[in-house]
């Protein structure tokens with residue numbers, strides 16, 4: 001256990017301090033509460049490592065061991081002044097949901113003005129971007145949260161075995177919602193993040209050139225054959241790590257259907273809707289501001305095969321864009337951290353007014369989701385048909 005010099009209680013273990021903190025008179029407890037301006041959320045060690053040993057700031061100056069975080073990544077890392085913190089959540093939906101909830105509900109922190117940036121790598125749709133690219137999502141869609149029947153057993157006129165819960169076939173909006181299907185984040189903040197990330201000089205190794213050349217054989221994959229760049233496009237979550245054109249096209253469809261045709265599927269990952277669910281619950285409890293969330297995913301590998309390649313080879317094959325995707329988390333992401341800290345007093349402390357709907361499919365934070373098709377919105381909340 002790390003000692004807690006910051007509480008002036010160097011000899012206490014953290015769990016004792018948490019307990020003690022609950023019993024402290026509130027004025028004293030408040031003075032020890034840390035209010036970070038920026039929290040970076042990484043999912044595994046290489047993503048976290050992108051932020052260590054960098055020239056701009058040192059998040060390894062203070063470590064806070066929080067009971068409830070992943071046993072593999074038990075510490076929240078922060079700069080000495082507590083302004084910038086970084087957490088590695090562990091991979092997959094459950095790790096992300098539990099670690100982020102643990103952090104967001106910790107009484108040791110005040111996150112009401114904190115900017116949270118999901119900063120991880122992802123698979124990439126070659127119709128939208130290439131490996132090494134940096135993407136910013138407005139919509140995070142949980143494509144794994146659906147009915148599935150094995151593709152070998154689907155009706156003749158279906159193109160996929162995935163279809164929304166309480167719907168009758170692919171292409172229909174879910175009839176029953178769990179609430180974690182779609183999240184929408186602050187578009188004005190996304191545009192600002194995109195604009196500063198565009199000023200970064202991305203890492204883009206020539207090792208990716210032969211792979212990109214193979215994608216150029218399909219004109220639909222023109223973007224995939226080009227150099228790394230910065231994009232505005234949406235992200236899809238599932239615990240299942242999928243690959244291949246058929247699932248790629250199926251999930252392009254899911255993202256489109258779940259967002260009322262507004263979302264553009266480009267990046268694929270295993271955590272974001274879980275992370276957003278944890279932050280949403282903390283926002284309902286007034287512990288975080290849901291309009292201060294940025295979803296940045298950098299592209300490590302393609303989500304589907306190039307013409308002539310087998311899907312298994314695509315999934316298991318070399319990932320020449322991997323190192324660039326890790327490097328670009330810091331290269332593009334640090335511009336966003338600096339934007340928020342440098343502009344804190346003038347702009348970011350009070351927040352960037354969202355002009356779009358922000359929140360989940362239920363409208364839990366108020367407002368009405370702008371992506372639910374009118375014809376189906378009445379069916380929201382129906383119980384599962386069984």
Ligand SMILES: *[C@@H]1O[C@H](CO)[C@@H](O)[C@H](O)[C@H]1NC(C)=O
Nearest residue numbers: 002059060061062063075077
């Ligand atoms: C914080 O933890 C990291 C490893 O996770 C370590 O390298 C660093 O030295 C620690 N910092 C302090 C102040 O103990």
Ligand SMILES: *[C@@H]1O[C@H](CO)[C@@H](O)[C@H](O)[C@H]1NC(C)=O
Nearest residue numbers: 030033035109110111112113
């Ligand atoms: C958290 O910080 C905000 C902004 O400084 C402040 O208004 C609020 O009272 C703080 N909340 C707690 C519980 O300390």
Ligand SMILES: *[C@@H]1O[C@H](CO)[C@@H](O)[C@H](O)[C@H]1NC(C)=O
Nearest residue numbers: 155156157158159169170171
């Ligand atoms: C498949 O065919 C059935 C029967 O003709 C039809 O009702 C259904 O809409 C079709 N579904 C798709 C996805 O084309």
Ligand SMILES: *[C@@H]1O[C@H](CO)[C@@H](O)[C@H](O)[C@H]1NC(C)=O
Nearest residue numbers: 210211212213214307308309
């Ligand atoms: C590109 O495709 C060719 C032909 O299928 C293959 O031999 C080669 O290994 C591929 N290159 C990469 C980097 O995947």
